[in-house]
Amino acid sequence: MSLLDLGIRYPIIQAPMAGVQDCALALAVSAAGGLGSVPAAMLSPAELRRSLTLLRESGLGPFNINFFCHHQQELDPAEERRWRQTLAPYYAELGLAADASVSSPTRAPFNAEHAAILAEFKPAVVSFHFGLPAPELLDRVKSWGAKVLASATTVAEAHWLAEHGADAIIAQGLEAGGHRGHFLSDDLSLQQGTFTLLPQLVQAVNLPVIAAGGIVDGKGIRAALALGASSVQMGTAFLCCPEATTSALHRAAIQSEQRHHTALTNLFSGRPARGIVNRLMRELGPLSAEAPAFPYASAAIAPLRSAAEKRGCADFSPLWAGQNASGCRALPAADLMAAWLAEAGLA
Incomplete structure (x- = not known):
């Protein structure tokens, strides 16, 4: 071609x-x-x-x-419960109800x-x-x-x-x-x-x-x-x-020293994707067996992301970027x- x-x-x-x-x-x-x-x-x-x-x-x-x-699987309620239990300390830290939800695109x-x-x-x-x-x-x-x-x-x-x-x-x-x-x-x-x-x-x-x-x-x-x-x-x-x-938070990460450390993570969607390492990735490990299948992991992450971003924090945001952000x-x-x-x- x-x-x-x-x-x-x-x-x-x-x-x-x-x-x-x-x-x-x-x-x-x-x-x-x-x-x-x-x-x-x-x-x-x-x-x-x-x-x-x-x-x-x-x-x-x-x-x-x-x-x-x-190939979209059906949501496994047991997987969703385990994932929310894993994230429960973060919900408590941000003052969110355990069943908090945020509308987000599928x-x-x-x-x-x-x-x-x-x-x-x-x-x-x-x-x-x-x-x-x-x-x-x-x-x-x-x-x-x-x-x-x-x-x-x-x-x-x-x-x-x-x-x-x-x-x-x-x-x-x-x-x-x-x-x-x-x-x-x-x-x-x-x-x-x-x-x-x-x-x-x-x-x-x-x-x-x-x-x-x-x-x-x-x-x-x-x-x-x-x-x-x-x-x-x-x-x-x-x-x-x-x-x-x-977003401004994402741009700031790309233009900072953070950009030099990326990893493949399934925490934000349930499927491996490369992004700049942030708090969630450091504390849970970038790849977790607890994350539900793609794309369901994002549902429980969304309230954390929304609440943290309102505070000017990208601890729970997917900061997608490749290994070379120099350009x-x-x-x-x-x-x-x-x-x-x-x-x-x-x-």
């Missing part, structure tokens, strides 16, 4: 990042010649339609619309309603995390000519995606911020860094491979392209842009991209 196939001028894809962006960042990146992305897994059908309408009315594009493809896997809404707008690119949707849903997406991108964290996952209809593979290295895209095995020891995974995937599949994880500047872009990537996907580097909705600057997305392209020799 060449850049022409994606309809973009430069080999930069903005990673879809739920919770820290809306359409503004995607619009800025696409306007600057990259591929702007919108995370849709936490949007209601009405919100998804509003976002797609805004993108279409902008006259810009193309855009990437991203969804999750996890994380729905891609379904027929999503596909029907997309069909009205026909986005040029649709991407998936945690595998691919059911064949009939994937066929619906591809029916209007959309290119399908999907994340792989191992060679085995890349082979699976290539065999099941992906048009390009996102090589998600272990450095990447946010949720791991693994779907064939939960064994995190199978996962590799970007610059070891990337050349293996380039050799393993006859599809374009997009490098993701730890790439925050022009030097990283140049290195990824030299190793055979068709383009790069960058997320953490955009977090401090004015177009991002990253994260408070500049407009277009200015950042221009600097990266010049450094990479692509301007």
Whole structure:
């Protein structure tokens, strides 16, 4: 897949990042010649339609619309009780009732309603995390000519995606911020860094491979392209842009010494995701067997997060970020991209 196939001028894809962006960042990146992305897994059908309408009315594009493809389990009440018991001391500390709740978005896997809404707008690119949707849903997406991108964290996952209809593979290295895209095995020891995974995937599949994880500047872009990537996907580097909705607490962590210590944690959602280590991760350990299955862990965390953030504290907030936040600057997305392209020799 060449850049022409994606309809973009430069080999930069903005990673879809739920919770820290809306359409503004995607619009800025696409306007600057990259591929702007919108995370849709936490949007209601009405919100998804509003976002797609805004993108279409902008006259810009193309855009990437991203969804999750996890197999949603039923909530286990016993797991929920154990999780709340684990968190009980924090509830008491913040003066919260044991059964306190806060309304928060759900994380729905891609379904027929999503596909029907997309069909009205026909986005040029649709991407998936945690595998691919059911064949009939994937066929619906591809029916209007959309290119399908999907994340792989191992060679085995890349082979699976290539065999099941992906048009390009996102090589998600272990450095990447946010949720791991693994779907064939939960064994995190199978996962590799970007610059070891990337050349293996380039050799393993006859599809374009997009490098993701730890790439925050022009030097990283140049290195990824030299190793055979068709383009790069960058997320953490955009977090401090004015177009991002990253909270003040999150921005402060990224711009502090805290950014040098990240870990994979399941405490905030029930599934491993990389973020800056905070109090909850230190005290419970970043990976806990007590956390309910994805996405249910977040329900009991939400009241703690809300109460702490009102006090100016990020002890219970997911501070998603990759291992390298050195390129994260408070500049407009277009200015950042221009600097990266010049450094990479692509301007």
